[in-house]
Amino acid sequence: MSAETPLPPPQPTEEFRPHPAVTRLLVTDFRSYGRAALEADARPVVLIGANGAGKTNLLEALSFLSPGRGLRRARLSEVVRRGASAGWAVAATVNRGDDAVQVGTGLVVERGQPSERRTVRLNGAGASQADLPDLLSLAWLTPQMDRLFIEPASGRRRFLDRLVFGLDPAHGRVASAYEKAMRERGRLLRDGPRDPAWLAALEETMAAEGVALAAARRDFTARLGAALELGIGPFPRAGLALDGVIEGWLEEMPALAVEDRFRAALAAARGRDGEAGGATLGPHRSDLAVTHVAKDMPAAQCSTGEQKALLIAMILANARLAAARAGAPPILLLDEVAAHLDEGRRRALFDEVLALGVQTWATGTDASLFEALEGRAQFFTVAEGAVSPR
Numbered sequence: 001m002s003a004e005t006p007l008p009p010p011q012p013t014e015e016f017r018p019h020p021a022v023t024r025l026l027v028t029d030f031r032s033y034g035r036a037a038l039e040a041d042a043r044p045v046v047l048i049g050a051n052g053a054g055k056t057n058l059l060e061a062l063s064f065l066s067p068g069r070g071l072r073r074a075r076l077s078e079v080v081r082r083g084a085s086a087g088w089a090v091a092a093t094v095n096r097g098d099d100a101v102q103v104g105t106g107l108v109v110e111r112g113q114p115s116e117r118r119t120v121r122l123n124g125a126g127a128s129q130a131d132l133p134d135l136l137s138l139a140w141l142t143p144q145m146d147r148l149f150i151e152p153a154s155g156r157r158r159f160l161d162r163l164v165f166g167l168d169p170a171h172g173r174v175a176s177a178y179e180k181a182m183r184e185r186g187r188l189l190r191d192g193p194r195d196p197a198w199l200a201a202l203e204e205t206m207a208a209e210g211v212a213l214a215a216a217r218r219d220f221t222a223r224l225g226a227a228l229e230l231g232i233g234p235f236p237r238a239g240l241a242l243d244g245v246i247e248g249w250l251e252e253m254p255a256l257a258v259e260d261r262f263r264a265a266l267a268a269a270r271g272r273d274g275e276a277g278g279a280t281l282g283p284h285r286s287d288l289a290v291t292h293v294a295k296d297m298p299a300a301q302c303s304t305g306e307q308k309a310l311l312i313a314m315i316l317a318n319a320r321l322a323a324a325r326a327g328a329p330p331i332l333l334l335d336e337v338a339a340h341l342d343e344g345r346r347r348a349l350f351d352e353v354l355a356l357g358v359q360t361w362a363t364g365t366d367a368s369l370f371e372a373l374e375g376r377a378q379f380f381t382v383a384e385g386a387v388s389p390r
Helices: 055-063 129-134 143-147 153-167 170-191 196-229 245-252 255-268 270-276 304-325 343-356 367-373
Strands: 021-030 033-039 045-048 089-096 099-110 113-122 125-127 138-141 238-243 287-292 331-334 360-364 378-383 386-389
Touching (some): 045 055, 045 367, 055 331, 055 360, 129 170, 138 153, 138 304, 143 304, 170 270, 196 255, 238 304, 343 367
Parallel strands (some): 045 378, 331 360
Antiparallel strands (some): 099 113, 113 125
């Protein structure tokens, strides 16, 4: 699908225009915290503290307000505070206009032992992780993501899928259905029985969901590329392209024809896939190719600072896109981002956040890096397992 007309950039304004925001956060037995609470409003939040004080732990707690394993991708049992007798819990108040929703999530403890499952409650009623995207979306940047462009393609796929998911919550269901069918097919090919009808049914699911997955990625990548073309202040423009067999077929033929071709290819590859231990063809092998447009250079060959700037440009363009398309940009979790930017780019980042009206939770060890936000954001000190207003 071709990209639509590029979106006009938001105009900076002194008046902050709030979108969905977390106005209360309570964590219990979570990482370094026995219990900590924070009251906020819809403006950007800045968490200041020494290294190891627990700033990133608060961002991780917030990241569990979306489906999955959080910004560290940790095993859920690893998040429990050392020495705690039960599981961890995160509770939050999410304001959406005039509505306030109480959301809670925590680790399920079974027979006195932490499991790898978590519960979700909305306004006191039982819910599931699949309900969370209807409440709010989140996007994040962490120091670990600085290697995104030089590490294996799996990280870039997860990054892309999380952005797609923010605009289209159904994308998560499609990805889960595809991966479930792929795992089951791989198990049958490896361990048997290789029942043709059973395999054909799984390949039918893989073809339908896999093509839908690839098509959603293509559509989103085109839209994000259009938003990036407008430029984000002094941040470099990122060029985006999807590199994958299924995506290539979608360039050549209708989606239904691609499903037929993918299904036939899976059936023909059963022997090879059985030996390989998994599917050798599909959107699970696709990659997001990113280039520094002005330098005509792959992001992987750019300097560390340029790679960071490209990532920030992509995150901000996604927030701009979400604000225009869905009416609500994601809450941004920015871990130690300001420390790696020069003054011009820091100011451009803050101006864009304020213009979009997006709540941003940023961490840093040096409050002076956030001087441009004085009077326009709320500052907290994080120290010794406690959070307090500055």
